[in-house]
Amino acid sequence: MSKQVFAAALAGALLTGGTGCTTVEQPHSRQNVSEDRNEPGLGISSKDLTQISRDLAEALLSAPAIARADKAPKVAFVSVRNNSTDYIDTNMFLRRMQSLVLTHAAGRIVFLERDIQGSLQTESENQRAGKSSGDRTRKASGADYILTGTIDSIDRASGVNRSAYFLCTFRLIEPDTEAIVWSSPPFEFKKATKVPKYDR
16 A cells, blocks of 8 residues: 555544544524424424513513603512423523613613622622722612513323413512512413324
């Protein structure tokens, strides 16, 4: 075997991991998050999340407690309860809704950050103690309202047929009185599919 042929064979072996098999890259495509095209399963999809969070933003801004307020109400989040059979980070609905409101209706609502409250408190205390620059003498803001919600589902199976109905609702609550001052319209949808016999 000539040196040139040996070098070419060695390079080919290195590229294929020395197994003699060629690695074929699987085709992939970038899809629109607002579409359900070829979406597998019956769970909550990106289309559901984007549509519900957009509708939630519009509904929240129209809520009397927000729309009629003399100054921007302060709103804090409490985790959305997931009673459905689908595994999903339910707080994605609130985070995306918050992003839409702050982007398109800044100043209408003041959102309070609670997830990193401990870190924020430490930074504020360091500034008060002179351990870091800045002057933080104000107290942390209390929430005028708490925004939370619930996701429920009804699942049915008959032979190869599967269906799932989802109901998503959100509420504004006064923290001192625990009164529900506003509830979103019900965001609901239903999906159905057929499963192969070997998946039953």
